[in-house]
Amino acid sequence: MITLNTEKGLIRVDSWGDIQDLAGFEENLDPSDHKLKEILGNYTFTEKIRCGLSTCHSPHNKGYIVSTEDGYTTNIGQLCGASYFGVEFNTLSKRFDRFVTESENRATLREFDIDSVQQQVSELKAQEKGANWANSKLSPFKQNKFPTISKALSSMIKTRSNQLIITVKATVQEVEAIEAAQNVTLERPHYVERPVAEIAGLEALYDENDIRELVVIQLESNLNQLRDADINQLSYQDLEKWAKWVREVDSLVSKATQIILFARVFLIRENLKPFDRLGGSYDESSAFTSYIKQLK
Incomplete structure (x- = not known):
């Protein structure tokens, strides 16, 4: 893959012939006769490319397209670039890589269909037996409303065993x-x-599967923050953070969908009825009986 910085912005080219056709391209450039001007692009290949410096010609998989002050263009690997052009090359290559990363991350955010994902999240929350329902019905277990049962569940979750x-x-x-x-x-x-008994859907109570944290914080709240952000003004660090999140959105939505399915299996009266056998106080038993009666 080759990335070039042009007057029209960053472009991708696949053919090494496109590089060889660049104005002033030289495959045998003597670095002692030329002064480095700027980096025009970078490339990564599975097959090795020969360095364009006459004093090197070392084969490499990753390198840069550079121009000289007298109008020549060539390709050099990162190591040989640093060896022959020193600190100046390191500074220019880091600056170019940062520019490419920033541009790609900004493009990722601009192309992100925030409305579509927002619609998916809204549907996850509002649908029958969706995220809102799951969060509400699971909360008594997370808030220790049934202490004896919560203790048993805590042990099962810790050991990742569905055996009661x-x-x-x-x-x-x-x-x-x-x-x-x-x-x-x-x-x-x-x-x-x-x-x-074997309790199905226990995964709905795993710490890493907190449906409220996932839907309200990791998805809904972040969507609102990104919608309000000015992509053109985001810092390099913020662009990196948000682009990473955007790339993970589909997996977050899929995870939320799976947790809801776990909750639907867990929150079935027959599935929870065996917890009656744990005993507990009269008040706890009465409260739990009332709780499972309203489950289907």
Whole structure:
């Protein structure tokens, strides 16, 4: 890929022949006879290109198109450019690379269809059993409204296991089997942990899957900020930040869609009913019963 800075702005060319056709192009330039003027472009190829300096000709994959003060043009690799033209080349190449990055990032933001993404986010929020619904229905678990259940969920999330485990009094046969296997004597009563159900959609509660954080902050808030920004006045750092975010938008929307699907599976009455077996206080049990009754 070749990037050239022209009077019409940055352009891309694919053929090395286009470089060889540039005015004053010289494939055998003696750097001792010429003074570097500016960098006209850069290039990256899978196949190596021979350096245009007569004292080098080293093959390289990445380099620059440069012009001299007396009107010649040639190509040089980054290392040989620094070797033969020193600090001046390093300064010009860094400036050019920064200019290219800034121009590409600004173009990315100008081409970004903010209205289309805004519409997608609005639909994600407002649709039946969408982001707003998921956030509302998941919030009791995140706000510890059901302490016993939240404790169990926290353990399941930590281990990334969808197995709901309860602690129950071991039977006589279980105690005897443990004692025989481990050659120990256990106190009575003895308690064991037992898996009682597989809870689907647990991913909806993973910390990295916070639907409100994703939709309201990472998507909606950023869309509003970018809409209000003057792209022409953004700093290099802001352009870099926003261009990176724009390139990630599709994956963020896809992630939000997937989290909503997790929530729809998790927030089903039959899926949550096994948590009744954890016990808890009367008030907690009553509150949880009331909660799952309004789920389908």
